[in-house]
Amino acid sequence: MKSLLLFTSILVFQFALGQRYTLVADKLIDSKRNKVIERPVVIVENGKIVDVFTGKPNIDSSILIDLTGYTLLPGLMDMHTHLLSNGGDFALDLYENSSAYRSLRAVSQLNISLQNGFTTIRDLGTEGAGFSDVDISRSIDSGFIVGPRVLAAGRGIAATSSYVPRARKQNWELDMPAATQYVSGVAECLKAVREQENRNVKWIKLFSDWGYDPTFSKEEIQAIIEDAKRYPLPVAAHAKSTQGIRNSIIYGARSIEHGDQFDDSLIQLAIKHNVYWCPTLSWEIYFGRVPKGKYEMLNRAYKQGLKIVCGTDIGSFPWTISQAKELEYFVKKVGMTNMDAIKTATLHAAELIGMSNELGSVEKNFIADIIAVKGDPTVNIEVLQQVVFVMKQGIIYKTLHSK
Numbered sequence: 513m514k515s516l517l518l519f520t521s522i523l524v525f526q527f528a529l530g531q532r533y534t535l536v537a538d539k540l541i542d543s544k545r546n547k548v549i550e551r552p553v554v555i556v557e558n559g560k561i562v563d564v565f566t567g568k569p570n571i572d573s574s575i576l577i578d579l580t581g582y583t584l585l586p587g588l589m590d591m592h593t594h595l596l597s598n599g600g601d602f603a604l605d606l607y608e609n610s611s612a613y614r615s616l617r618a619v620s621q622l623n624i625s626l627q628n629g630f631t632t633i634r635d636l637g638t639e640g641a642g643f644s645d646v647d648i649s650r651s652i653d654s655g656f657i658v659g660p661r662v663l664a665a666g667r668g669i670a671a672t673s674s675y676v677p678r679a680r681k682q683n684w685e686l687d688m689p690a691a692t693q694y695v696s697g698v699a700e701c702l703k704a705v706r707e708q709e710n711r712n713v714k715w716i717k718l719f720s721d722w723g724y725d726p727t728f729s730k731e732e733i734q735a736i737i738e739d740a741k742r743y744p745l746p747v748a749a750h751a752k753s754t755q756g757i758r759n760s761i762i763y764g765a766r767s768i769e770h771g772d773q774f775d776d777s778l779i780q781l782a783i784k785h786n787v788y789w790c791p792t793l794s795w796e797i798y799f800g801r802v803p804k805g806k807y808e809m810l811n812r813a814y815k816q817g818l819k820i821v822c823g824t825d826i827g828s829f830p831w832t833i834s835q836a837k838e839l840e841y842f843v844k845k846v847g848m849t850n851m852d853a854i855k856t857a858t859l860h861a862a863e864l865i866g867m868s869n870e871l872g873s874v875e876k877n878f879i880a881d882i883i884a885v886k887g888d889p890t891v892n893i894e895v896l897q898q899v900v901f902v903m904k905q906g907i908i909y910k911t912l913h914s915k
Contacts, residue, residue: 526766532557532574533906539583539888540564543855548890552584556880559878559906564875577763579884579901585854586632586874587660587881587904589861589895590835591790592748592769592803593661594827595648596641597631601675606640621831622780627910629883629899630788630835632861632871633660634746634823636717636769637668640691643711658909663865665748668692668717669704669736671727675719679788679909691717701735704746708812709743716740716747718765721756724773730759737763746866747792768863769823772803779813788819793841795825798833800839810846821864822857836896843893850890880906 535558540552555563569576595618597605605614635645645664652659668675670692682688695704695884705716718736721727726834728736737747741764749760752772760768761781768774774782774789781870782789791810796802814820820842826833842853862872872877884901902910 517616522652531906532572532575532751533903533908534569534572534574535577535579535584535882536569537579537582537584540874541583541585541851541854541890542873542875543851543859544875546851548583548888552874554584554882556569556882556903556906559880560732560876561874561876561880561882567833577901577908582884582886582900583608583627583888583895584874584882584884585889586858586872587902588629588836588857589632589634589822589865589871589882590625590630590824590826590838590857591634591767591821591861591864592792592823592825593625593633593635593825594637594639594825595635595645596638597827599827599830602639606677606689606691611638611641611644614641615648618644619647619657619659619777620650621827622657622662624831624833625826626658626660626902626904627832627899628834628836629880629885629896629902630665630857631660631883631904632865632867632903634663634715634748634865636715636750637692639827642667643708643713647710649714662903663714664712665715665717666708666711666713667787668719669701669708670694671732672696672723674722674727675894677726692717695732698735701732702739705739705745706735709745713745715746716759718747718749720749720751721753724753726753726755726759728759730763733759734763737765744877761785767787767821772806774809774813776812777806779809779818782813783816783818788821788860789813790821790823792823792825792836793845794833794835795828797841798829807845807847810842814846814848819860819863820856821860823879836899839896840893850893853893854896855888880904 535554537843540549565900592788596614643666649662672694675692746766750769751760751763804890839853858872862868882903885895887895
């Protein structure tokens with residue numbers, strides 16, 4: 513067995529996809545079974561996990577990845593990002609920078625996310641950069657650039673003048689672009705869904721309200737969500753208001769983004785309809801805009817069994833902030849156990865995107881998305897902010913390089 517001794521490095525390594533690896537570590541987090549496995553051995557070949565067991569690895573022709581002293585986890589997932597933004601003002605970014613420039617800038621942001629252990633992201637709106645996130649996703653899959661797998665939502669759909677930059681703040685003589693696809697009336701709603709599906713988005717981003725004011729009629733929301741189901745395209749609903757949340761759940765949205773005015777009745781409604789809550793605490797905490805009572809309501813939702821997923825809204829704030837802070841907030845501010853916080857970025861996220869038989873767990877026949885950290889995140893959730901090893905689909909992108 514060829515051995516790869518591992519030492520700290522900031523370099524990115526891409527080893528051949530067809531190579532067979534044997535990973536050994538001190539621990540493996542198995543959140544599906546709520547346990548920590550001691551002395552795990554994970555065999556990876558052709559992008560898949562072919563075996564997981566404990567004890568001494570067999571001698572064969574694989575490369576040994578010696579992560580003694582470290583803990584293995586499945587690759588993390590961020591279910592609410594904005595790749596085409598870098599934490600600045602959306603309107604200024606839209607008017608000052610081309611989609612091409614913003615796409616090239618996103619390459620570094622993709623690498624940051626991957627290096628931080630996030631191997632899958634759901635990009636919920638390009639903020640006026642068209643379908644650039646669809647192109648980015650294709651480029652990653654084609655091997656042109658490096659990054660997490662990207663589930664792109666393209667332009668997003670909002671009621672006319674109910675998103676930034678608001679038309680009333682623009683020169684009315686100029687036909688300026690908006691950060692979403694504006695629509696009015698059922699016909700335009702249907703057209704927008706069909707146009708976005710034609711551009712190969714994987715999700716529809718729907719702005720069910722803006723601020724705490726509902727913007728679409730019930731008929732418009734119903735038209736968007738039900739038409740999206742035909743393809744089928746799941747819908748992520750930006751919904752902060754009570755009415756926006758309720759309408760989104762009733763008509764079939766897959767996830768509620770932000771969800772500031774959730775209450776007990778809406779929690780039970782979401783559970784009944786198998787809807788996920790993506791609360792985006794990182795954005796709210798960064799800007800000091802956490803709504804009163806949101807931590808308490810999240811705790812109530814958590815205890816009642818509503819599935820909560822990790823979604824940071826990064827891009828709305830700078831990419832220099834670790835996306836894994838969201839899990840720290842779930843533990844320290846919401847009251848989740850460390851294991852359940854980990855589930856928000858692994859098991860629950862995989863279920864949300866319909867990939868629970870492929871991602872979110874380190875087990876046989878799953879895609880080989882594996883990360884490693886020093887220490888045990890079930891004891892100290894903050895260690896997830898210091899990922900030392902990243903494998904995505906059997907390719908190593910971050911490691912402790914050979915001496």
